[in-house]
Amino acid sequence: MALALAGCSTATPLPPASDEEVPERQFTLQQVRFEERRHEQVVWRGTAQRASGDRQWMCAEQICLQRLAQSPNQASFFVRARAGTLALGEDAATFCQAVVDHPSGELHAPTARYDGKAARLDGDGPVELRFASGTTHAQGAQLFVDEGRLELLGPVLGQLGCSPAEPPSPVLAEGAD
Numbered sequence: 001m002a003l004a005l006a007g008c009s010t011a012t013p014l015p016p017a018s019d020e021e022v023p024e025r026q027f028t029l030q031q032v033r034f035e036e037r038r039h040e041q042v043v044w045r046g047t048a049q050r051a052s053g054d055r056q057w058m059c060a061e062q063i064c065l066q067r068l069a070q071s072p073n074q075a076s077f078f079v080r081a082r083a084g085t086l087a088l089g090e091d092a093a094t095f096c097q098a099v100v101d102h103p104s105g106e107l108h109a110p111t112a113r114y115d116g117k118a119a120r121l122d123g124d125g126p127v128e129l130r131f132a133s134g135t136t137h138a139q140g141a142q143l144f145v146d147e148g149r150l151e152l153l154g155p156v157l158g159q160l161g162c163s164p165a166e167p168p169s170p171v172l173a174e175g176a177d
Contacts, residue, residue: 026054042068058086063095067145075148077102079112079121091116098123100143104150105131107141119145127152134160 029052035045046065051058065079081095098112100121108130109123123141129152136158142151 028052032060041070043070044068053086053088056087056089058088060084060086069148071146073148074146075103077143079114081112102143102150103148105129107143107150109141121145125153129158134158 028050030050032048032051033046034048034051036043044065044067046063048060048064049062051060053059061083063079063081063084067077067079069076078101079095080099080101082097084093084095084098086093093114095112095114096110098107098109100107100109100112100123106129107123108128109125111124112121113124114121121143123143125139125141127138127141129136129138129141129150136152136156138152138154138156140153142153143149144151
């Protein structure tokens, strides 16, 4: 995951490092906007309230990321999290108190781990999936990025809201005799 800073409203200056001393964190930024590009195409874009790190990793707070679809089979999705660590050189991330907005629904997980090499985001449970017709709870979830598929790991418990059955049309009711 390569990091390109799109803009920062304020930055906390760090004292210059000597050749012998490397600071623990190479940068600390406020109100960060960033994106990842591959082959001149934006793959991830996002914001963080605060971020610190170096060229290898970034620890961020109040994260909102969008993963843009890269093919017709993929679906764009969002990850919002209270905090997270992005391993920039490894195409990996870990999120705390994550909410993943996906076309399948809104997945809530205490932690979520993104593995770009496997093209998968794992929600560690217990997780909750909220969607238009109900809510389910599971031990975990896996979002397969390349396929746009979300799977819940069992046992899975939930409630589905079904609309009441529509009355038969008059043509079908008459022909049923």
